[in-house]
Amino acid sequence: MSGTTSAMVRFSDVTKTFVGDNGPFNAVDGVTLDITRGEIFGVIGYSGAGKSTLVRLINALELTSGGTIEVDGRSITGLPEGALREVRAGIGMIFQQFNLLSSRSIAGNISYPLEVARWPKAKRKARVAELLDFVGISDKAKQRPSQLSGGQKQRVGIARALATNPGILLADEATSALDPETTQDVLALLKKVNAELGITVVVITHEMDVVKTICDRVAVMERGKVVELGDVYSVFANPRHPATRRFVEATIKDRPSKDALERLRRRHPHHLITVSVHEDGTSGGRITDVLSANSVQGSIIFGGISEVTERPFGSLTWELVGTPADIARSIETLKGYTRVVDLGTAEHPLADPDAYAPGTETDRPDAQSPSAPLPLDRLAAENAAQIGGIDPGNPNPLGGFRKGNR
Numbered sequence: 356m357s358g359t360t361s362a363m364v365r366f367s368d369v370t371k372t373f374v375g376d377n378g379p380f381n382a383v384d385g386v387t388l389d390i391t392r393g394e395i396f397g398v399i400g401y402s403g404a405g406k407s408t409l410v411r412l413i414n415a416l417e418l419t420s421g422g423t424i425e426v427d428g429r430s431i432t433g434l435p436e437g438a439l440r441e442v443r444a445g446i447g448m449i450f451q452q453f454n455l456l457s458s459r460s461i462a463g464n465i466s467y468p469l470e471v472a473r474w475p476k477a478k479r480k481a482r483v484a485e486l487l488d489f490v491g492i493s494d495k496a497k498q499r500p501s502q503l504s505g506g507q508k509q510r511v512g513i514a515r516a517l518a519t520n521p522g523i524l525l526a527d528e529a530t531s532a533l534d535p536e537t538t539q540d541v542l543a544l545l546k547k548v549n550a551e552l553g554i555t556v557v558v559i560t561h562e563m564d565v566v567k568t569i570c571d572r573v574a575v576m577e578r579g580k581v582v583e584l585g586d587v588y589s590v591f592a593n594p595r596h597p598a599t600r601r602f603v604e605a606t607i608k609d610r611p612s613k614d615a616l617e618r619l620r621r622r623h624p625h626h627l628i629t630v631s632v633h634e635d636g637t638s639g640g641r642i643t644d645v646l647s648a649n650s651v652q653g654s655i656i657f658g659g660i661s662e663v664t665e666r667p668f669g670s671l672t673w674e675l676v677g678t679p680a681d682i683a684r685s686i687e688t689l690k691g692y693t694r695v696v697d698l699g700t701a702e703h704p705l706a707d708p709d710a711y712a713p714g715t716e717t718d719r720p721d722a723q724s725p726s727a728p729l730p731l732d733r734l735a736a737e738n739a740a741q742i743g744g745i746d747p748g749n750p751n752p753l754g755g756f757r758k759g760n761r
């Protein structure tokens with residue numbers, strides 16, 4: 356990769372049109388955004404929002420219907436297949452279902468793209484050993500994929516995707532099939548890929564937890580459009596779009612839902628407030644100081660503070676006991692530091708404008724029609740793409756090596 360511009364990927368008014376059961380529709384609809392060189396960029400959205408399609412446009416597994424895409428300063432729009440193979444060689448990809456070749460050993464899987472790129476045997480062997488060590492599974496070299504756990508399989512997928520030194524790694528729901536602990540391990544590995552190898556990582560996910568753990572910036576997609584874009588902490592601290600708010604609330608779980616608030620009011624009939632705790636706002640200690648300075652007794656009855664991009668984030672719901680005037684003064688003072696939602700009392704309740712009311716997928720106003728089943732040729736194309744520089748139209752990546760492109 357040339358390293359000449361700060362944008363590793365540039366989408367300019369990009370549209371991708373598919374023909375569905377009800378006629379043509381835009382799976383990606385007028386997207387303009389830059390993915391900065393060296394960052395971990397998240398794309399989040401509900402099923403069918405267009406995330407995979409957007410990311411598959413980067414390595415030309417899908418071709419644009421409108422607009423232009425630049426990868427590493429080079430427009431890939433309208434390039435002939437031969438030139439696209441060159442672009443793909445600089446992009447690694449990993450998938451939810453790993454897409455490993457079951458007939459090959461782990462070392463054989465990782466070596467495969469190097470064979471295709473016609474690396475000499477000794478160089479291949481050294482590179483595979485280096486990659487196995489990097490992803491932490493050197494002891495698994497001779498085993499078959501079926502002998503590995505999901506997390507280990509994804510490590511193989513990552514090693515294979517890195518084999519030919521790509522500048523970009525695309526991770527399509529790479530942790531969605533893993534348990535929470537293994538997810539954290541794989542996310543840590545993706546962070547290491549980014550930090551130690553300087554690779555730009557694009558992560559597609561439907562879990563804000565993934566975004567919160569590793570991404571620098573995030574785009575929220577809904578119905579093919581990017582509805583919110585920004586650095587992760589700001590998006591968490593100030594989500595503007597309803598879809599973003601739902602993702603944040605479902606992940607942080609720091610505020611009582613409507614139902615939980617009703618239960619809290621029954622147990623705690625006095626004045627309730629929810630106070631945001633941000634790095635640049637207030638802390639639990641400062642809240643206590645403000646309350647005691649105003650002769651108000653406070654106790655925490657709900658809340659949670661976790662880390663977003665390694666910085667504190669969350670909120671605490673307090674029950675306040677004191678005179679109405681002292682409580683009002685406390686709330687005014689706290690508002691000078693941070694966001695305070697006044698929930699009133701059991702007798703005179705005030706609604707939380709941000710309350711999260713969990714619903715089903717189909718309850719959501721933005722729910723999309725279910726994604727089409729993965730066509731077989733798409734699976735073959737993914738297999739081909741992740742080993743770098745191969746024609747995604749080849750339905751049988753093991754059916755004979757194509758000529759390398761370097």
Ligand SMILES: Nc1ncnc2c1ncn2[C@@H]1O[C@H](COP(=O)(O)OP(=O)(O)OP(=O)(O)O)[C@@H](O)[C@H]1O
Pocket residue numbers: 373374375382400401402403404405406407408409561723724725726727
């Ligand atoms: N090859 C295709 N032909 C027709 N429609 C398609 C094709 N690929 C995707 N779609 C449709 O485009 C829309 C966006 O799909 P896409 O896979 O990009 O969404 P997504 O946000 O990644 O969803 P998921 O998280 O379920 O994978 C969906 O309605 C899907 O059914």
